[in-house]
Amino acid sequence: xxxxxxxxxxxxxxxxxxxxxxxxxxxxxxxxxxxxxxxxxxxxxxxxxxxxxxxxxxxxxxxxxxxxxxxxxxxxxxxxxxxxxxxxxxxxxxxxxxxxxxxxxxxxxxxxxxxxxxxxxxxxxxxxxxxxxxxxxxxxxxxxxxxxxxxxxxxxxxxxxxxxxxxxxxxxxxxxxxxxxxxxxxxxxxxxxxxxxxxxxxxxxxxxxxxxxxxxxxxxxxxxxxxxxxxxxxxxxxxxxxxxxxxxxxxxxxxxxxxxxxxxxxxxxxxxxxxxxxxxxxxxxxxxxxxxxxxxxxxxxxxxxxxxxxxxxxxxxxxxxxxxxxxxxxxxxxxx
Amino acid sequence: xxxxxxxxxxxxxxxxxxxxxxxxxxxxxxxxxxxxxxxxxxxxxxxxxxxxxxxxxxxxxxxxxxxxxxxxxxxxxxxxxxxxxxxxxxxxxxxxxxxxxxxxxxxxxxxxxxxxxxxxxxxxxxxxxxxxxxxxxxxxxxxxxxxxxxxxxxxxxxxxxxxxxxxxxxxxxxxxxxxxxxxxxxxxxxxxxxxxxxxxxxxxxxxxxxxxxxxxxxxxxxxxxxxxxxxxxxxxxxxxxxxxxxxxxxxxxxxxxxxxxxxxxxxxxxxxxxxxxxxxxxxxxxxxxxxxxxxxxxxxxxxxxxxxxxx
Numbered sequence: 282x283x284x285x286x287x288x289x290x291x292x293x294x295x296x297x298x299x300x301x302x303x304x305x306x307x308x309x310x311x312x313x314x315x316x317x318x319x320x321x322x323x324x325x326x327x328x329x330x331x332x333x334x335x336x337x338x339x340x341x342x343x344x345x346x347x348x349x350x351x352x353x354x355x356x357x358x359x360x361x362x363x364x365x366x367x368x369x370x371x372x373x374x375x376x377x378x379x380x381x382x383x384x385x386x387x388x389x390x391x392x393x394x395x396x397x398x399x400x401x402x403x404x405x406x407x408x409x410x411x412x413x414x415x416x417x418x419x420x421x422x423x424x425x426x427x428x429x430x431x432x433x434x435x436x437x438x439x440x441x442x443x444x445x446x447x448x449x450x451x452x453x454x455x456x457x458x459x460x461x462x463x464x465x466x467x468x469x470x471x472x473x474x475x476x477x478x479x480x481x482x483x484x485x486x487x488x489x490x491x492x493x494x495x496x497x498x499x500x501x502x503x504x505x506x507x508x509x510x511x512x513x514x515x516x517x518x519x520x521x522x523x524x525x526x527x528x529x530x531x532x533x534x535x536x537x538x539x540x541x542x543x544x545x546x547x548x549x550x551x552x553x554x555x556x557x558x559x560x561x562x563x564x565x566x567x568x569x570x571x572x573x574x575x576x577x578x579x580x581x582x583x584x585x586x587x588x589x590x591x592x593x594x595x596x597x598x599x600x601x602x603x604x605x606x607x608x609x610x611x612x613x614x615x616x617x
Numbered sequence: 618x619x620x621x622x623x624x625x626x627x628x629x630x631x632x633x634x635x636x637x638x639x640x641x642x643x644x645x646x647x648x649x650x651x652x653x654x655x656x657x658x659x660x661x662x663x664x665x666x667x668x669x670x671x672x673x674x675x676x677x678x679x680x681x682x683x684x685x686x687x688x689x690x691x692x693x694x695x696x697x698x699x700x701x702x703x704x705x706x707x708x709x710x711x712x713x714x715x716x717x718x719x720x721x722x723x724x725x726x727x728x729x730x731x732x733x734x735x736x737x738x739x740x741x742x743x744x745x746x747x748x749x750x751x752x753x754x755x756x757x758x759x760x761x762x763x764x765x766x767x768x769x770x771x772x773x774x775x776x777x778x779x780x781x782x783x784x785x786x787x788x789x790x791x792x793x794x795x796x797x798x799x800x801x802x803x804x805x806x807x808x809x810x811x812x813x814x815x816x817x818x819x820x821x822x823x824x825x826x827x828x829x830x831x832x833x834x835x836x837x838x839x840x841x842x843x844x845x846x847x848x849x850x851x852x853x854x855x856x857x858x859x860x861x862x863x864x865x866x867x868x869x870x871x872x873x874x875x876x877x878x879x880x881x882x883x884x885x886x887x888x889x890x891x892x893x894x895x896x897x898x899x900x901x902x903x904x905x906x907x908x909x910x911x912x913x914x915x916x917x918x919x920x921x922x923x924x925x926x927x928x
Contacts, residue, residue: 332875335807336768336826336884340872368810371787393814394775397786596815603770603824607888610859 295506296328318535330364353382389415399437414439424462441472449478474498480562484513509568510558564593619646626693627652627659633897696720719792729847746904747771755801757844762832767803774818777902821903854892
């Protein structure tokens with residue numbers, strides 16, 4: 282079995298939970314705590330990746346460059362990582378992040394659109410970076426088809442390909458089938474990653490079954506700080522790995538402390554499974570839509586769950602936050 | 618007498634443009650469709666329609682007897698191929714190039730915004746499909762209130778994005794962003810593109826957000842409605858999907874925009890839909906329609922303005 286690598290996403294996916302409003306000092310403080318606690322990689326950027334700051338996704342409190350600058354020098358063990366979503370960020374953005382010390386990048390596409398990523402993957406490899414391909418909304422593509430998309434990313438040079446359950450909609454069998462399909466077609470040296478959302482309370486369970494079937498890069502975040510009901514909570518995942526006697530580099534007590542002392546106090550809206558976040562997983566909707574849908578529901582006098590379900594019915598994919606107001610206006614018009 | 622035109626590129630865009638010229642144009646004559654693959658669907662379609670074809674790219678085209686009669690060349694290949702094509706075509710005087718790739722060698726042209734500024738140059742660039750759909754709206758706001766920031770989101774059906782678009786997605790974002798500034802008038806532009814694989818395919822959607830100086834909302838609304846009508850004159854399927862939305866962004870709660878810093882003012886949101894005419898791909902492919910319609914409108918205007926020597 283390949284070495285287990287724990288990838289923290291508190292400072293990237295966690296952005297969604299607080300409208301991309303981390304203060305620079307907080308980013309640094311949390312990154313240092315994570316590094317000390319032994320996580321293997323720390324992802325930092327706007328929730329929608331580099332250059333995500335926008336009306337569509339929400340402007341950040343700072344630029345990606347301000348968030349990232351200076352972090353590399355503070356890290357002793359963890360690799361500084363970031364996210365690039367082609368269509369939002371460009372290769373120029375990736376180069377800029379690399380100049381600021383970012384060593385690893387995830388290149389993300391919708392689970393059927395991997396062929397928009399090869400240029401970005403190749404550019405990252407040319408910079409000497411470690412590259413993960415990130416197939417988002419993985420529940421929307423069956424295992425064999427998803428594995429074909431993973432192959433495209435591998436062929437472009439990705440060191441690792443992820444099953445990314447952006448909607449927190451996959452059940453454990455669904456995760457296992459996808460990981461197995463990846464193993465069937467990818468080269469033995471290509472790593473497999475798992476990125477979960479906790480909308481159906483399966484964040485940790487799905488991560489564990491993925492690992493048991495060959496995933497070795499495990500995404501998680503402190504308190505689960507992430508879009509929707511959050512990601513696999515890092516401190517919980519590590520506790521479970523300890524109970525299972527799986528070898529890894531992280532310290533559970535330090536992570537518990539960082540979760541409660543540094544991260545939970547930042548949450549404006551609790552990151553938890555509740556009516557709204559459960560609806561994301563249940564309807565198979567992109568977790569990042571949550572706060573946008575709640576805002577639209579308030580503005581137009583609608584029910585958040587109804588908006589999310591309608592977005593699911595219309596087959597909206599990650600990045601189509603503009604369609605939330607569109608759906609809300611349609612629904613408000615129909616209610617008149 | 619009609620002006621003879623050639624189209625380089627026999628993919629989705631080139632083929633759709635060919636059909637539009639054959640069916641709709643009273644001033645352009647479709648002469649040659651140029652590809653690089655004898656088996657392409659586009660070249661087969663052209664042959665069935667009785668249009669001359671050439672499967673050896675620009676090098677083959679310039680050796681055809683009809684070449685000297687061709688006055689306008691549309692390039693529907695890729696930004697990289699366009700650079701090569703233009704190196705050859707610019708050696709022939711009196712020929713006009715209308716570039717549908719994001720190469721941006723020539724100045725940007727968005728018909729209802731800057732038709733006449735640049736019409737008399739040898740190489741015109743049509744920005745991108747998302748740019749053609751959204752920059753008129755940015756400009757419409759800018760006509761009423763200074764636009765600090767213009768952002769656009771283009772959502773297209775996966776089936777309507779050919780391999781050229783997919784392999785060069787950065788060129789879309791970069792070219793569109795630059796044109797939001799240069800043509801739309803925004804101090805800063807940002808473009809996002811999303812591919813949606815839903816079945817049946819979803820009709821192209823475009824959303825425009827602007828942050829401008831505070832201004833009379835009714836005047837902005839009217840300016841946008843007027844602009845939509847202007848675009849509809851050459852793309853009938855272009856429409857507002859919702860009424861224009863406004864939000865005041867107060868000085869006490871500004872937004873932080875990279876490159877501009879903290880800004881307040883008036884946020885305007887415009888939700889558009891672009892339904893294609895269904896010429897080559899079905900009507901979901903509004904992204905093809907708006908690009909090819911803008912290029913056709915531009916060529917016809919060049920002819921109407923007498924900027925094309927028929928001899």
